Amino acid sequence: MGGYVRTLVLLAALTAVFGGLGFMIAGQQGMVIALLVAAGMNLFAWWNSDRIVLRMHNAQPIGPGDAPRLYQMTEQLAARAGLPMPALYVIHEEQPNAFATGRSPSNAAVAVNSGLLDLMSEREVAGVIAHELAHIRNRDTLIMTVTATVAGAISMLANFGMIFGSMNRDRNQSPFGPIGMILMLVLAPIAAAIVQMAISRSREYEADRVGAEIAGDPLGLASALQRLDHYAHAIQNHGAEATPATAHMFIVNPLSGARMDNLFSTHPRTQNRVAALEALAARMGQGGGGLSAPAAAPGPWGAGRRRNPWG
Template sequence: MSNTLKTGALLGLLTGLLVLIGGYFGGSQGMSIAFVMAFLMNFGAYWFSDRIVLAMYRAQPVSEAEAPELHRIVQGLTMRAHMPMPRLYIIPTDALNAFATGRDPEHAAVAATQGIVRVLNEEELEGVLAHELAHVRNRDTLISTIAATLAGVIMMLARMAMWMPYFGGGGSRDNEDRGGGAIGFLFLALLAPIAATLIQLAISRSREFQADETGAGLTHKPYALAAALQKLEVGANRLPLEASPATSHLFIVNPIRGNALFKLFSTHPPIEERIARLQALVV
């Protein structure tokens, strides 16, 4: 199954999980309310997510005069990919990372940290920027935003479910008569957010592999992106970027560090596997 089909199936699972939760709370009316919540949050994310995330990391727009190398590399890549030129930003930090955002190629932005521009050589920087443009080209920025929004709605409903038993709330009377009320609350409060997180992670990880491959195909230098990923991983361990878990999936390497259990729930696939796949593309 292709990554696109997998992503569609996983988004369907997230939506289905949301419908089940809405149905448990209020039957068909609850389903409608859940859909309305998801629609409103996705509407806001669609139109404003790029501005929000750029502001979160204090990203500053840079002109061609201010960042000539960055502009030259991206201009060359967009011409090769037949894409519009995105807005370019610099994040004022020595941490090594980059991300892309925007609802479509015509409204895209690519942001790189000061550290990544300074540390990477030209081929490595080109590989990173090609990876980010691949996310834009593949509509990953929009898909990731929708997945994060749906998962956020599910987690919000799960938090509500944790408190409802104390206020006499619950599922339908039939469910409670069958003893299903307690089981339903347990699912909502504990299992639903875990399921939503795992689905979101699966979407994010599959898109990272695809962006690596697309970016490497754009530059014809998979070894350069592999070398860049190695440097970025080492840099992220030495100087992690202060990032929100809600936006960590946007970055080329996970800015949040943790133990082995944390890596299991990371928004990114293991860096060793990404490098191995890129090295396999070298002919």
């Protein structure tokens, strides 16, 4: 129940930002309209945000025939976590990364980039999948997905406000005038980013811990995080760059840092996450191992463009 309460608090905060934008665009009347739109959007996002985010990234569903080893691994890890098998999706992006979505464990989904399957070892992929299952078990996915949807709408409203203001300079209804419009364009996305940052960092540490326990291999996840962080700087994630409001959903920040979107990072420093996992491994008395031995070579797993079933 706590996850639902946090989600409601978050929605209230983002709705307030939305209403403030409406006020800056067209005064009190604009605020009322914005709040009504936000109320309808929140209700829609509560039930449909997972499908919206998957569609944003052109995620394609995959089954056991498409990637048998990945499907079997996810099924095994879900059983360890006490979860039903989530739906699996692949996103055709060369940057290795992944995220989870869904209102609840019963309708959850895990989406992996094809780069994850092509570039990472079996042990590392197991750590990534376990991390995403931890988000599902902790019921983080609803709040993360709704945040992505509403934060994206706030950015869109800010852009609309600039267009509205330029078309109505002579009879500008904004109580702050042109300067207010400029401030709105800059501050609204920042406000949404701060909200995202506030909810994401602690959740990533907890998902690392729970995911490492699910897979039984903290060092496998630590290795995955280090390689994911490297590839995130070396390979551009085109879908994430086009929809930066969803960046906080991925296991590592998918943005290249070439834009201001990286100014307020929604993820903890990878080095800190790795250190926490190494400390957990020491407490568990393990130096590796876990779910399965590392693969001799990474991918392909059968869900990427080459369609060569892994195993």
